[in-house]
Amino acid sequence: MAATSARTAPFILEETYVRQDAQAPLPLSSIGCELPGVSPAVTSFWQIYATLEAKGVRLNHTRQAPGLVAVNMRQFTQAAAEHKLRTPAQAELKQALRQSLSPRFVDTRNVNSAILGNAVWCWIFEAPIDGAEQ
Known part of the structure; x- marks a missing residue:
């Protein structure tokens, strides 16, 4: 069991990094939205x-x-x-x-x-x- 977890640990860490990047919010400018202007x-x-x-x-x-x-x-x-x-x-x-x-x-x-x-x-x-x- 310890050998299996040693082999899968890098995969799990790699997937965690990928998921965190996928969930990061996009900047408003990249989705066509701008910050509200000054009144x-x-x-x-x-x-x-x-x-x-x-x-x-x-x-x-x-x-x-x-x-x-x-x-x-x-x-x-x-x-x-x-x-x-x-x-x-x-x-x-x-x-x-x-x-x-x-x-x-x-x-x-x-x-x-x-x-x-x-x-x-x-x-x-x-x-x-x-x-x-x-």
């Missing part, structure tokens, strides 16, 4: 954010977290309106922002604001790497 609402949000920041409007409420961006939606919408920038509908924007990958959505929570000096409800994102697109 126009997310693209619009980050373009408006960059425009407002370039005009000197402070929107990032984080204090000592250089890797994070914390945005209060009420302040963002008011600043955009003051600068005559049209924002996407709030319901659509909030749903789409949860799917943001660059900057990546992290959470919504109270932040001790560097702008206002008190706690404010913000949408938290990982700060984009220089040159990265959303």
Whole structure:
């Protein structure tokens, strides 16, 4: 019996490797599917954010977290309106922002604001790497 198992062991191992390869998922591009694109609402949000920041409007409420961006939606919408920038509908924007990958959505929570000096409800994102697109 030991001699038989010694002869079949390499075959069993070889079959195991073949089966694992056969069950490996195919990349989406190889089956004609693409990853979902970035929502126009997310693209619009980050373009408006960059425009407002370039005009000197402070929107990032984080204090000592250089890797994070914390945005209060009420302040963002008011600043955009003051600068005559049209924002996407709030319901659509909030749903789409949860799917943001660059900057990546992290959470919504109270932040001790560097702008206002008190706690404010913000949408938290990982700060984009220089040159990265959303």
